[in-house]
Amino acid sequence: MKAVETEVRNKAKELLEKGEVDLFIGYGKATIPLKSRPIFIAKDSAEEGPDDLVWDSFCSNNLAAYLQKYFENQPNRRKKRETPYPKIGMMAKGCDMRSVVALVKENQVIRENMVILGLPCTGMIDRRKVLEALEGQEVTEYRETEKGLEVTTRDGKSHSFDREEYLQPACKECRFPVPEGTDFMMPGDGRKPGDGGYARIKEFEQKSSDEKWEYFKTEMSKCIRCNACRQACPTCWCKECFADHTDLKWIGVGTDLSDTMIFQIIRIFHQAGRCVECDACYNACPMGIDLRTYTKKIVKDTQELFDFIPDFNTESTPPLSTFSEQDTDGFITDPEEH
Amino acid sequence: MEKTESWQPKIVAFLCNWCSYAGADLAGVSRLQYGPNVRIIRVPCSARINPQFIIKALQNGADGVLVSGCHPGDCHYISGNLVARRKFALTKKFMEYFGIEPERVQFSWVSASEGGRFAALMNRVIDDVKKVGPATKLVKEL
Numbered sequence: 001m002k003a004v005e006t007e008v009r010n011k012a013k014e015l016l017e018k019g020e021v022d023l024f025i026g027y028g029k030a031t032i033p034l035k036s037r038p039i040f041i042a043k044d045s046a047e048e049g050p051d052d053l054v055w056d057s058f059c060s061n062n063l064a065a066y067l068q069k070y071f072e073n074q075p076n077r078r079k080k081r082e083t084p085y086p087k088i089g090m091m092a093k094g095c096d097m098r099s100v101v102a103l104v105k106e107n108q109v110i111r112e113n114m115v116i117l118g119l120p121c122t123g124m125i126d127r128r129k130v131l132e133a134l135e136g137q138e139v140t141e142y143r144e145t146e147k148g149l150e151v152t153t154r155d156g157k158s159h160s161f162d163r164e165e166y167l168q169p170a171c172k173e174c175r176f177p178v179p180e181g182t183d184f185m186m187p188g189d190g191r192k193p194g195d196g197g198y199a200r201i202k203e204f205e206q207k208s209s210d211e212k213w214e215y216f217k218t219e220m221s222k223c224i225r226c227n228a229c230r231q232a233c234p235t236c237w238c239k240e241c242f243a244d245h246t247d248l249k250w251i252g253v254g255t256d257l258s259d260t261m262i263f264q265i266i267r268i269f270h271q272a273g274r275c276v277e278c279d280a281c282y283n284a285c286p287m288g289i290d291l292r293t294y295t296k297k298i299v300k301d302t303q304e305l306f307d308f309i310p311d312f313n314t315e316s317t318p319p320l321s322t323f324s325e326q327d328t329d330g331f332i333t334d335p336e337e338h
Numbered sequence: 339m340e341k342t343e344s345w346q347p348k349i350v351a352f353l354c355n356w357c358s359y360a361g362a363d364l365a366g367v368s369r370l371q372y373g374p375n376v377r378i379i380r381v382p383c384s385a386r387i388n389p390q391f392i393i394k395a396l397q398n399g400a401d402g403v404l405v406s407g408c409h410p411g412d413c414h415y416i417s418g419n420l421v422a423r424r425k426f427a428l429t430k431k432f433m434e435y436f437g438i439e440p441e442r443v444q445f446s447w448v449s450a451s452e453g454g455r456f457a458a459l460m461n462r463v464i465d466d467v468k469k470v471g472p473a474t475k476l477v478k479e480l
Contacts, residue, residue: 302428331431332447
């Protein structure tokens with residue numbers, strides 16, 4: 001991974017110095033251990049900026065979430081911009097690239113203005129799982145090894161973690177670890193593609209309505225409505241979210257559980273045909289709500305009903321903006337049959 | 339609300355202006371009997387239905403929701419109901435997945451000439467909702 005990191009730094013420096021991009025978005029070292037943060041390198045810091053770029057097993061943010069605002073038209077301005085759209089360079093794993101493609105299809109990002117460095121992803125380590133295994137001890141140092149992770153805690157003891165075991169659940173299930181259609185591809189091998197993880201959804205579907213509802217209720221009662229899931233999601237790009245509407249108040253301001261539930265139901269429903277299963281919402285959630293069970297369901301349904309996966313194909317039409325005469329009628333209530 | 343002897347379900351029906359609403363009209367003009375539990379909301383097309391309407395209806399005290407539009411191929415706006423059908427298929431599955439009984443949210447097609455079908459549909463939905471009882475999930479407690 002160190003070799004890839006150097007490669008990314010050199011490439012980013014080259015792009016910025018040549019003026020091929022105005023801004024480079026990548027991962028940087030976070031202020032707390034076992035995490036990374038997004039960094040934005042502007043043209044005027046082309047000299048030293050790229051040296052802050054990092055590529056390790058904690059780069060789990062979806063960087064596509066920051067793209068849309070660079071391409072939007074300012075409100076109350078003429079549609080035609082005085083300044084051209086910026087050129088943006090970005091590091092992209094499989095999931096980031098799929099989000100970029102989804103945004104390009106919805107005309108939120110201009111692909112010609114993007115320079116994408118593809119990173120073959122070997123999966124990201126789940127920080128929560130590691131911290132849980134350490135039972136609250138403070139991490140002072142960590143380094144990645146061949147097998148996984150070496151962590152030193154405050155009391156000087158070192159712990160080692162097996163990579164495969166402590167991988168994020170989304171990465172284990174990931175079907176597209178290696179991005180396609182990028183401008184530059186970094187060397188190395190990606191993970192073997194996973195199975196998509198539909199089995200656990202099928203299992204959950206078998207439960208009775210009341211069991212499902214109980215689970216939904218316990219999960220949603222943890223929600224503090226901080227909207228971190230919405231902000232972290234690259235395909236949640238509405239300028240005005242339905243949850244923020246005040247003229248037609250969809251979501252009450254109180255603490256009623258039903259309002260929280262409606263927020264989550266609609267937020268996830270809006271990801272139909274867009275969700276790339278990156279688990280950015282799940283990772284952003286400070287309360288650890290099991291959003292994965294619900295986001296995956298919408299992905300599974302879109303695939304089963306409309307045979308659509310948000311992959312690297314920029315030509316396909318998003319499933320809910322089109323239709324087919326052969327679509328299922330199986331859910332329709334027919335009073336004449338009994 | 340508790341399920342007592344006198345309990346009657348409240349059902350919100352979203353009907354499209356061109357077919358289902360006219361179908362309801364025909365059922366009325368033809369003096370066909372169906373339960374009085376239905377509150378009809380007329381919408382321009384079934385594609386006007388946002389899944390948020392359905393969820394909001396359940397939150398604000400409806401025991402069941404019915405959405406009905408023109409038969410596929412008969413839409414006044416050519417393809418409104420076909421676009422809506424994709425949304426509805428997903429909505430139906432997703433509502434079941436988080437634990438709402440499938441009987442509570444129903445979708446159907448009724449044309450302007452099908453007064454009989456409309457009355458039968460209403461009775462069918464009322465029966466279904468009576469079976470599952472008053473809505474308790476997703477209801478906002480005031």
